[in-house]
Amino acid sequence: SQQGEEDPQALSIQEGENATMNCSYKTSINNLQWYRQNSGRGLVHLILIRSNEREKHSGRLRVTLDTSKKSSSLLITASRAADTASYFCAPSGAGSYQLTFGKGTKLSVIP
Amino acid sequence: DVKVTQSSRYLVKRTGEKVFLECVQDMDHENMFWYRQDPGLGLRLIYFSYDVKMKEKGDIPEGYSVSREKKERFSLILESASTNQTSMYLCASWGTSGGTDTQYFGPGTRLTVL
Numbered sequence: 001s002q003q004g005e006e007d008p009q010a011l012s013i014q015e016g017e018n019a020t021m022n023c024s025y026k027t028s029i030n031n032l033q034w035y036r037q038n039s040g041r042g043l044v045h046l047i048l049i050r051s052n053e054r055e056k057h058s059g060r061l062r063v064t065l066d067t068s069k070k071s072s073s074l075l076i077t078a079s080r081a082a083d084t085a086s087y088f089c090a091p092s093g094a095g096s097y098q099l100t101f102g103k104g105t106k107l108s109v110i111p
Numbered sequence: 112d113v114k115v116t117q118s119s120r121y122l123v124k125r126t127g128e129k130v131f132l133e134c135v136q137d138m139d140h141e142n143m144f145w146y147r148q149d150p151g152l153g154l155r156l157i158y159f160s161y162d163v164k165m166k167e168k169g170d171i172p173e174g175y176s177v178s179r180e181k182k183e184r185f186s187l188i189l190e191s192a193s194t195n196q197t198s199m200y201l202c203a204s205w206g207t208s209g210g211t212d213t214q215y216f217g218p219g220t221r222l223t224v225l
Contacts, residue, residue: 033213042201042216088154099214100170101146101154
């Protein structure tokens with residue numbers, strides 16, 4: 001399995017602003033997933049983007065994938081205080097069901 | 112909805128005790144995982160299982176063992192708990208839902224070893 005590296009480590013924005021966090025990885029992937037973790041809780045799956053996709057939307061979430069740069073970004077539009085959480089990316093190779101998580105981006109949305 | 116449950120949200124044990132952390136999933140998933148999460152270290156995979164009675168070591172298996180006697184249940188065992196095993200433990204199962212392969216996580220067990 002390979003690990004994604006999230007950047008920045010921490011991000012603080014005002015409610016209503018957009019939040020962008022990035023993920024880089026090292027080897028080729030089959031798909032890449034983003035997860036959210038609220039303080040002291042388990043992880044919640046947000047969105048999966050496959051290697052042949054460049055962009056995907058889900059509600060206020062927009063994920064992009066650039067396989068040539070081995071990077072992905074997660075954009076949260078019109079952020080809310082409830083979006084305050086840590087966000088993790090998880091790249092996955094073909095045939096692999098084992099995910100390795102990095103340290104995440106800690107997002108704080110200030111009301 | 113997929114549900115992954117863990118036996119305890121909070122657990123306090125003493126050094127040297129044998130500790131069982133239970134995880135149950137209700138979606139007939141074959142693959143299940145145990146992670147621990149520590150500040151500054153992210154999530155680290157301890158063990159995973161891809162079928163009943165099958166297990167594979169993850170990145171940090173030392174001091175842990177697992178049991179998968181039934182498909183829906185994956186147990187993490189600390190044979191002799193130590194203070195450096197104080198951590199948040201997360202269980203997950205992997206399966207397909209709505210055409211998407213993904214991991215589903217339980218709420219976590221915060222274990223303190225005194």
